[in-house]
Amino acid sequence: MSSKKRLSVHTGRKELKNVIKTCEDVLNRKFNPFLLDVSFSLEVLRKYFPLWKNWKDYCLDVNAINKLSMVINLQDSQLKLESSSFYINSEFLVEKFRRLSIEKIAKIFLKSWHPTIELEGINPKILKDAISYWRNLLPIKERWRMQKLVDFLEPNYKRVEELEKIGIISKEFIKELEALWKEIIERNKTGKVDYWNFIRCKEYSKTVERAYLTSFLITYGYVDLLEKSGKLFLIPKEKQETRKNNGFFSIPISIEREKLQ
C-alpha cells in the first residue's frame, strides 16, 4: 500500500510538471491556447492534491494553478483578438507571405507606415565637450599599452586608508553612511520606514543627497528596499549582508522635483 502511495506521489509530481510544461509552451506561443484542455488539467491537479504533504509539492500545485490561470487569460485574449479586425491566422499569414513578392509586401507596409521625424543637432556646448574630449584623448598606442597593463593586473585588496589616499573613499562619506544607517534603524523601531518620507527634505538638493547615500546602503547590503502595495520601504539589517549573486540589477528611482512638492 505504502509503495503504491509513493508511486502515486511520484506520478503526481510528474503529471503536474507536465501540466506546467504544457502551459509554458502555450504561453511561449508554441501552441494554440485552446489546445490545452484546462478542465482536464484541473482534474489532474484535484486528483493528486490529497497526496501532497510537503511544501515543495504544494508549491508545485500552486505553480500549476498559476500557469493554468495564465493560459485561461491567454484564451480570453485570443477570443478577443479573433473577434477584432486585427485577427489573421498565423498559418494563413505564412502562406500569404509565401505567395507575395518582397516588393509587394514592402508596398503594403508603406501604406501603413508613418515614420518618425527626428533631428540630431549640434550646439556650442556639445562642440566644447567634444574638443575637450579630443584634447584629453591619449594616442592609440598609449591606450593599447594601458589596456595591456590592466589586463595583466591581478585583483587584490586595498586597505581603507589606502583607498582614502588615492581618493576613492573618504572618512566623511563613511561617517555619513553610518549616520544614515543608524537613523533608519532608529526609525524602524517605531514602524516601517517609508522610502519617500525618509529621503524627503525641505531642500531638493538635500533630498537627492539622502537618496544617493541610501542607494549605497542598499547596494552594500545594509538596508533592503521592499515594495508593498505600491509603496517603497527601507528595511535595515543588524549587520551588513552580502547579496547573493543571483544577477545584480539596478532600480532606477526618479526624484522629480514637482512630485516632491
Added chain:
Amino acid sequence: MSEKIKKAAQLLFFKRGKMPGAKEWELKIKLGKNYKEILKQLNEIINEIGLEVKKIEENRLKDSIINSSNQKIETRYLITLKENLSLTEAKTCGWRIDNLAGLAMIISYVISKQGKSSRSDIEKLLSQKLGKWKSINIIDAFIRSGYLYEDDKEMISLGWRTLAEVDIKTLMKLLVED
C-alpha cells in the same frame, strides 16, 4: 504663444536621448499647463508640410521595481509623417525593400500571435524570403531601433517605434485584402 510653439517644435523635433520626442511631464514643465493647446497649434502648422504630432503610450518599464504589476504608463509626444512614403522615397531615406518587407512580416506575424512570438519562429518565417543571416541581422537591427522588443526568454513583441509609426489596423487589413 508663438514662442511656446517654437519651444514645442524644438522639443519634439530634436533628439535628446535615445528616443525622439518629449515626455508629457517634460512638456508640461517647459510649456506650461496648456501644453495640449500649444501642441494642437503646432500640429496645425506642421500639418501643412505633411507632418503631425503623435501621442504614444510607453508601458514597458524594463527595470520595473520588484514587481511587474507596477508598470507605469508614460505618455510621449513625437512628430511623424502624416502621409505615406512611396517605395522610391523610402529608398532615398536609406531603407532597403527587403528590410521594409521583413518589418511588415514580423509585425503582422507578432500580431497574429497575440503580440508575442518566439525569435526562432520569426527567424524561420523571414528566412524563407530573406535567407538566414539576413533575417538574424534585421531582427537585431529592428530591436536596436525600437521597432521590436526582445525579452530575456527570446520572445519578440512590438516596440515603441512600431506603435508610434505603424497603423497596425491598416497593415492587417491590407494584408488580408491583397
